[in-house]
Amino acid sequence: MSWRDQLWQYCANPENFPTIVVKYDNDYVAINDQYPKSKKHFLVMPRKRIGLKDLTKQDIPMILEMEKMGSSLIQDNQEFKMGFHAVPSMNQLHLHVISVDHVSTCLKLKKHYLSFTTDFFVPVDTMIDLPSIDIEKYEALLKGKLVCHHCKQEFKTMPKLKQHLEEIYK
DNA sequence: GTTCTAGAAC
């Protein structure tokens, strides 16, 4: 199995991963991201095999159901964001449901941080318009400056940014 | 996506 297909196993056999799968029904699965990029980080997926590039108008209700399962995982008073990476690495369609802190040991690279804090992160409401994705344009966003999403301060290295995030979200 | 690690940057 290619590493790009690793998320599919949770959709095909959710009962085989009781410590990773947090919720599932006939059509959708929610898991704990195995390399969380915040204190809380879930992925919600449809159980049918489908990728971001396959989405059509007919899939809009499915996207909204994914959002619904995402909402069911979080409390009203918690600060989360929900969206898709414009250019995902993993093939199976997955909605990121992630707390806004970005405090996590798995957050290591500049592109990790920028993939959640720039337009590379496409919210559900934008995705249901089925935007055409210019891959080069979106990948360029991952090479931008490191700016704290909370207070707009710029940092020269990831360790400095991470230290800052730990302070504001402690 | 991650791991590993060479060599750039400090």
Next chain:
DNA sequence: GTTCTAGAAC
């Protein structure tokens, strides 16, 4: 000398 980033992985 240590910290940090970035490119290969068959």
